[in-house]
Amino acid sequence: MVSGEPEKKRVAQPADGDHGFVETKKARHETAEFDARACFRPGLFDTVDELTQQFSSSQPYRHAFIEKFCDEELLRGVRSEMLTRLHFTLKETDILKYHQSGDLANLDGLPEEEKRQLPHLQKLRDAIYSQEFRDFVSTVTGCGPLSGSRTDMSTNRYKQGDHLLLHDDVIGDRRVSYIIYLPDPEINDGASWHAADGGHLELYPRESDASWAPAVNPTKRIAPQWNQIVFFTVLPGQSHHSVEEVAGLGKERLSIQGWFHFPQPGEPGYATNQMQKLWAHGEVSTLSQIEAKAQRSAVQSGDAFAPYSSPVDDITELSDSDRTVLQKYMNADYLGNEIMAQVANKFADDSSIQLAHFLNSAIASPLAELLARIDEHDGMMGSHIPPHGTGERNQWHAVGSPVVRRYMRLNAPATANTPESTGPTDDGAVTDTEDEASRLLAAVQEELFDSGAFARWLNRITTLALTARRGMVRRFRSGLDYTLGTPDGSTGVMLDATLALAASQEKWADGVIGGYQCYVDGGDGDEASNDGSVYRHTEEDGILLTTPAAWNTLNLVMREPSVVKFIKYVSAASPGSRWDVAFEYKVQDDDDDD
Template identity: 35%
Template sequence: MSEPPEAKRSKTSSILEEVLASNLLADDKAKEIQEQYASSQPYSHAQIKNLFHSKFLLSVKEEIKSQTKVNFKESDLFRVYQSIDLANLEPGSDLSKQLPNVMKLREVLYSQEWRSFIEKLCGLPPSTLVEKIDCACNCHAPGCHLLCHDDVIGTRKVSYIIYLTEEDWKQDEGGSLELYGQQLDNPTSKKQSSPIPLARAWPLFNSMAFFVVKPGESFHAVQEVTGERPRLSLQGWYHAAEPPKNMELATLQQLKADNDASKAGTDAEKTFDESEAKEFSDADKEYLSKYLVPEYLKEESMDEIHKKFENDSSVQLRNFLQDKWVPKMESRTGKKRANDMNHYMEGVSSEWKLRGPAHKQRYLEFRPQPSTTDCAVTGSMMHYVKMKVFESPVFARYLKRVTGLEHPTGIKESKIRRFRPGLDYTVAHYGLLVKESVLDATLCFVADGNEDDKAKWEYGDSGGFECYIEADEENEEGGNQAADEYNEDDDTELLSVSASNNTLSLVYRDPGTMRFVKYVGSSAPSSRFDIAMEYQVPEGEEDDDENADDDAEKQESEDVGF
């Protein structure tokens, strides 16, 4: 027989008094928090300090650390270790008996009294928040992060984070809650996240940050943990009875939408004349011999590349350019990331433009100015190589020779990018899907001059790798469902290409494939620079002998090096 509501409320009130800081629920304290919440920017949020009795919260923390296990999870959006889900803690279970203080905390967070208090602080009408509540323990170990998003899924209404970090947590250890503003690319576009955060909340022990979840507005991220200690927190959502209005503005919906895919039907940046679609000749070899390492122009080498590409639809060519065309990459190992707001503008100039929005990407793109003439500068040298090699009809014929694909008809997109350590990335989204298959050619430059640097890039701990994943098929309503997680057992990952200096990656990408450059961690030996090209390639004839089952198997990147 269940307890009557009056007895349950009395029991909860007793626990509230036992674990919450004195006078936290008092009217004057609530008013103070309300004022902080209403006046904050870039959108309403607040952080309550000294939330619980410190001794109680320390007991909660120790129970979680000693009695629970963590599971590693990673995607294009995050890298985190997750522990217990409080929603699955059943009273009276063996685990709950080992976590008595965690169960007390759960009862407080799930109580009607606490929900009413949260409604009051956020200015929500009474009974807005229903009994559905999410709460899980997240451990952001060094290098872990969560990129920009707005938290809008289903009926989520209020997002909250209770920090269980060490009491002497310092700002240079990172792990802050980053809050992003809104921007419009043009008067008719949807709300986008600003490329850099406008405010931050530090993960202070025994504090709780919270805000109302709003589509296309509550943009936030968890800054990478840059110190040596893990950032422990309890994070979750209070729910409403109905989803919020304007769900089409939510970041998840924007990532699912193919509104950017209209570029697939637009004119190419550059079109190759039909008269240029010739066989690769000795004259072409002579032209490219000024730039490419000689071995890549030998007939037997081109045959080997062709065979590898024909089997795998991808190939990586190490030491591709001659040394004089390779920008000098200096290792920054041992340098610490700054934690001031100026760090987000590192390297931004009249030529290196900051690209967003943050819920889709952040990196610097090189745009030459009329005064750009010095080829010794990294961006200028890469621009020169892009024009003389990658945009030339000669290189289009070389691509046909080494891939066996039809002659490229044009260049759909070309960019020179810089991904800075502790800052930059791209996220997989349906706006990047192409209407027709393309050939990606990406020439990467990083510092990997010693074994430690090579290992950091190769094993992916520092990020910076380019990952190709399979997009989910359309559902019955015709919409798409974005893949929001990948791991070693996830068969949606098709190919992962580690960052490697002066390495050209050729990948044949079909319309059902998304890609992203994983967030470059602060431990990376250098920025990741690249020349990223998309070539339009006509569909060739189907190979009747091709084994469809082999195509579906997950591929690992494999280099051809000389």
């Protein structure tokens, strides 16, 4: 059985306006000789009124960006030191993939020889956290005083395929997030990023005025242009953002990101109730805990399970009527007694099995052709980032919340917000193709996976007594969709049956382009951090099982309640969408009476 160890393991939430796993450090002491204003472009501090207006009127939540904000020579020196003096390590979990350096907040703690190699970085850090610039940011944002004793910054390199999914930066006493962009200034004066290259900062509105959850699609994208800073106030339930996958060939998104914090005890402006004011009511953690639980509850509830009239158990032979139902869709090999016995033995040993060529050719062949046409129409077979909203039409709609998931679902209600831009507009050209594909997929869902005959076949090969089922047909679009490792609220053992339909399966095999299904130890699944996040359990020793996306392959996995699963973000470099039919079957507890 896929199960986890009883001890809960935690991985800290990545925390970026672009992000790194960093601890805040006590800042350097400013000296009387340091001229912070000289580190910024001339006249920057005279733009307060203009920027304040930009900030107050911005959508979907308050933010501002400043072009050419820093002294050019200083920033070029910073970029050179980042590329030649800093070491970057690949970080990858369910929510992110990027290359991160060490903590820049602790430069003062380095040996003198190492500090002498990073003069521009140290100078920029001191300028950013200087009294002058903190007052400037405080005035523009209206956020009140900011700490000068607490610095919090790191550097990231997003190479092709790197990304960071939706989060809100609400951790501890962070007050303002900022990102400084340092792409190659020699390419088109550092303004070479285009929409299809990805790498944009994406800002998400609230789902509605009555909800603190983010909408399915972002409504603002900011390109990472040279010598540009973006900043926004960190607000619970509002400052949701993500970093789009870098898709452009040869593109690299280099940035410094960090946070200004509330004043610390003893600093001007410190107030004992400053965090309570931020959260608006109750204890500091109250709202975040409520929101975290509400978001998880929305995912956990999902569709209701449809019970069988009695537990499906002790099936030793399939009836002729069962075989008639199953043969319409399944490869006949899997209905032979000898093969079923081999599958049963394998499943008994491993608690999981992958069955290739699962659908018969009469179903699989036309599906392959139809799904390929749809992906080609929607631009899912290239290397560029498709616009949000791509493929949302007819019977297919995107579902969220993107805090934990985003994918297309067949026959889902149209609840997604209208994104800033949408995909191909000539949807009429693909309507007939999509209608036929949808009809076939719905038939596989309703006439096969949802049938009593299929439940009896499952019992025959797993010996698990099944009591109820639920399921759906999904499409994970390249460059857009994913699920995160979040507890689903189950209290008993589940049998997961997922039919993966991803073309060119050899390209998915190594997992580099994502789309794989991963099972990890989720501990007791009953805790959320005070910032409203759900911990991501994806360190190497917590991974229990990974199954790559493949064509026409049924993945069967017996899952304990402590185990969580996710579908890794599907890269824009994938050869198409990951389509699947995903079902969960409740397993009768051994202590239950029939």
